[in-house]
Amino acid sequence: MRSDQRSSKWLKLAAIAGLLFLHLPLALIFLYAFTTEATSYQFPPPGLTLDWFEVTWNRADVWEALGLSVKVASISTVIALVLGTLCAAAVSRSRFFGREAISLLVILPIALPGIVTGISLRSAFNLADIPYSTLTIILGHATFCVVVVYNNAVARFRRLSASMIEASMDLGANSFQTFRYIVLPNIATAMLAGGMLAFALSFDEVIVTTFTAGQQATLPIWMLEELVRPRQRPVTNVVAMVVVLVTFLPILGAYYLTRSGTDTAGAGK
Amino acid sequence: MSRAFTVQPGSVHTGVAGRLSDLFWRRPKLLLALMLAPPLLWLGIIYVGSLFSLLLQSFFSIDEFSGLIQYEFTLKTYRELLRPANYDIILRTTLMAAAVTLASVVIAFPISYFAARYARGRMKAIFYLGVMLPLWSSYLVKVYAWKLILAKEGILSWFFDSVGLMPVLEAVLALPVIGGNSLSVSYIGTFLVFLYVWLPFMILPIQASLERVPANLLEASGDLGASQGQTFRYVVLPLALPGIVAGSIFTFSLTLGDYIIPQIVGSSRLFIGQAVYAHQGTAGNIPLAAAFAVVPIIIMAFYLWMAKRKGAFDAL
Numbered sequence: 001m002r003s004d005q006r007s008s009k010w011l012k013l014a015a016i017a018g019l020l021f022l023h024l025p026l027a028l029i030f031l032y033a034f035t036t037e038a039t040s041y042q043f044p045p046p047g048l049t050l051d052w053f054e055v056t057w058n059r060a061d062v063w064e065a066l067g068l069s070v071k072v073a074s075i076s077t078v079i080a081l082v083l084g085t086l087c088a089a090a091v092s093r094s095r096f097f098g099r100e101a102i103s104l105l106v107i108l109p110i111a112l113p114g115i116v117t118g119i120s121l122r123s124a125f126n127l128a129d130i131p132y133s134t135l136t137i138i139l140g141h142a143t144f145c146v147v148v149v150y151n152n153a154v155a156r157f158r159r160l161s162a163s164m165i166e167a168s169m170d171l172g173a174n175s176f177q178t179f180r181y182i183v184l185p186n187i188a189t190a191m192l193a194g195g196m197l198a199f200a201l202s203f204d205e206v207i208v209t210t211f212t213a214g215q216q217a218t219l220p221i222w223m224l225e226e227l228v229r230p231r232q233r234p235v236t237n238v239v240a241m242v243v244v245l246v247t248f249l250p251i252l253g254a255y256y257l258t259r260s261g262t263d264t265a266g267a268g269k
Numbered sequence: 270m271s272r273a274f275t276v277q278p279g280s281v282h283t284g285v286a287g288r289l290s291d292l293f294w295r296r297p298k299l300l301l302a303l304m305l306a307p308p309l310l311w312l313g314i315i316y317v318g319s320l321f322s323l324l325l326q327s328f329f330s331i332d333e334f335s336g337l338i339q340y341e342f343t344l345k346t347y348r349e350l351l352r353p354a355n356y357d358i359i360l361r362t363t364l365m366a367a368a369v370t371l372a373s374v375v376i377a378f379p380i381s382y383f384a385a386r387y388a389r390g391r392m393k394a395i396f397y398l399g400v401m402l403p404l405w406s407s408y409l410v411k412v413y414a415w416k417l418i419l420a421k422e423g424i425l426s427w428f429f430d431s432v433g434l435m436p437v438l439e440a441v442l443a444l445p446v447i448g449g450n451s452l453s454v455s456y457i458g459t460f461l462v463f464l465y466v467w468l469p470f471m472i473l474p475i476q477a478s479l480e481r482v483p484a485n486l487l488e489a490s491g492d493l494g495a496s497q498g499q500t501f502r503y504v505v506l507p508l509a510l511p512g513i514v515a516g517s518i519f520t521f522s523l524t525l526g527d528y529i530i531p532q533i534v535g536s537s538r539l540f541i542g543q544a545v546y547a548h549q550g551t552a553g554n555i556p557l558a559a560a561f562a563v564v565p566i567i568i569m570a571f572y573l574w575m576a577k578r579k580g581a582f583d584a585l
Contacts, residue, residue: 012387014379018468019396021376022403025414025465028424032417041420043427079311087308090301102305105312111518112566113526115542119549119562120319123326126555143316146308174290175300197405204407206529210546223409227416227533240410251405255398 026244033241038234052234062239065222072134072218073202076141080198083142084149085191089183092157109144117144118211125212132214140212141205145198152194152258156187193257196250204247219243327559338555346556350564355544359564362541365456366524369463370471370517376464377471377516378509384472385479400476404469412533415462419453419534426452449536459535466530467523471516478512479505514576521572525565541565 033052035045056062087106091099109117121140130136160183168178206220213221219239226236293300329338330345349355384396403411418424429438442448442455449455482505490500528542539547541561548558 011379011383015383015396018376018380018472019399021465022399022468025411025418026403026406028417029410029414040422041417042422043417043424083308083311086304090304094297094301096301102309105317106308109312109316111522112569113522113542115526115528115545116320116323116562116566117316119545119558120323121315122549123555123559124315124319124322127322139315143312146312169290169294174284174287175293176286176290200405204405204409206409207527211549220407220409223407223413224529227409227413236413240407240413243407243410247406248402251401252398255401 029237029240029244032237035234035237041233052238056235056238059235061217061222062219062235065217065219068134068216069203069219072137072141073199075138076145076202077195077198079138079142080145080149081191081195084146084194084198085153085187087146088150088153088157092154093162106147106150110147114205114207115211118208121208122211132212134216136212136214137209137216137218140208141202144205144208145202148197148201149191149194152190152197153187156190160186189257193254196254196257200247200250204243323559323562326555327563329556331554331556336553346560349557350560355561358539358541358544358561361538362525363568365460365463365540366521368460369467369524370520372460372464373468373471373520374475374513374517377468377475381472381476381479381509381512382505385476385482386484400469400472404473408466409529411466412462412530415458415465415534416453419451419458419461421451421453423453453534454536456536459531462530462534463524463527467520470519470523471513474515474519475509475512478509478515482508518569518573518576522565522569525568 031045032041034048034050035042036047036049036051037045084106087102091102117140121136121143125132125136164182164186165178168182169175173181204220206218206224209218209221210224217225223236223239223243226232230236326338327346328342328344329340330343331337332339350359380396380400384393384400388396420426426435426438429435438452441457442450442452447456449458452458452461486504486508487500490504491497495503526542528540528546531540532543541564545558545561548554548561
């Protein structure tokens with residue numbers, strides 16, 4: 001019924017203009033990665049070159065920051081996968097007192113402004129005399145990554161029929177076998193999607209990280225320093241482009257994994 | 270398969286795993302508790318514990334002479350928030366959050382409306398990914414892109430220059446308060462970056478609420494003689510309101526808590542997030558930083574309460 005109505009020209013125009021507004025700045029990042037201009041943000045670029053890719057490739061600090069980011073994001077994702085899936089399983093399998101409170105608790109780290117999460121963690125680490133290290137970064141990241149895994153898993157558990165689990169048990173499988181052969185295959189893609197989004201979220205996080213990191217720099221922290229005090233504009237341009245490409249992949253992946261369902265991943269960053 | 274027929278309670282399964290399974294089956298609460306324990310312990314200790322310690326610190330104060338934190342209960346730190354300099358920071362941040370929220374509703378609505386009502390098949394996927402990719406792109410890269418755009422030698426100046434509208438840009442920048450030397454050091458710049466970075470957070474909830482509006486409702490409204498404007502005003506808008514409120518919670522909260530955007534693009538006047546960062550960092554005044562951090566929480570709580578009172582959640 002809906003499709004036989006035509007949208008007004010103005011609505012379509014406004015919608016497309018809005019999408020362009022969202023995408024042109026990102027497109028600009030790609031252009032600037034090739035500019036020959038090294039000391040200003042001149043537009044249009046005076047010339048195009050591939051040299052900065054080589055310069056960036058040989059930069060040890062960029063690789064170090066990238067390595068730390070990947071390490072933090074991987075460990076946080078694993079922790080978030082375990083905690084988020086457990087929580088989703090518990091919440092969706094039964095109704096119990098405090099169920100709503102648990103959903104709220106999981107969402108809170110991302111619903112409150114990042115600075116609140118950041119400074120809370122920092123003041124807690126201070127009070128508990130925990131030195132800032134990779135561990136404190138991971139503690140923070142895992143905390144706000146739980147919610148994306150949880151959201152994806154909860155949506156999938158809702159579609160997983162309880163009679164399948166009962167049937168498995170009736171046929172003699174124990175809980176662990178049921179989990180391994182029935183539950184896991186059913187929720188695997190949702191977990192994968194949630195994990196990818198958690199990775200992307202952690203990989204990109206900067207606000208909480210500035211509060212929980214000591215001397216080490218994750219890639220976003222490295223970028224932030226370059227933004228505040230630009231020293232290596234061309235290198236920053238290249239890194240920015242690579243980061244955009246790297247974050248696009250998990251999003252596209254998560255989209256194709258959960259496309260069939262009504263609950264598509266990523267809708268609740 | 271004979272096992273399945275010897276139905277004796279408790280002896281259906283053998284082995285440790287089997288006996289554990291039986292135990293879980295007989296006592297589902299135990300399994301539930303085991304499943305909930307790790308996430309709840311993690312979030313409870315690390316997150317709620319931290320929030321609590323933040324709240325606690327905001328009731329301490331700092332000794333003005335020694336610069337040390339005095340660990341006794343006082344409201345002195347909160348009183349300090351009301352000093353003109355600090356009060357201005359709170360007011361400035363709240364006004365910016367309100368402006369960003371309003372503007373993002375205006376820009377997001379056509380996108381959501383078109384995507385929810387008219388886009389089908391391929392077009393729908395394009396709109397979905399078209400919002401999702403900017404949403405998930407690196408926050409810093411997005412801010413960086415705007416630094417490129419707003420720079421004096423950047424694309425926006427170039428554009429205004431090539432179409433001969435440079436005087437317009439200069440006139441806008443000459444305006445008091447919102448203007449500045451260049452776009453990248455003015456409130457207009459800060460506003461644009463905030464708007465860009467949080468816009469997807471407004472589009473998605475509005476689109477979700479519009480998807481639920483049945484098309485025949487709009488047809489009925491038209492059949493009963495309402496003009497397009499009236500249908501929009503009395504049918505679409507009220508039904509989209511929960512989405513708008515949900516989106517505004519994001520844009521408002523995120524703007525309140527951000528300290529990076531105003532630091533990179535904007536005048537040197539502080540926002541709440543920057544104040545928190547400055548006080549906990551170089552100044553070492555953790556109590557005041559904590560008190561500042563409580564402000565967005567209170568504003569958000571008040572905002573949610575108002576939204577609830579206005580019935581914005583009833584339709585959810």
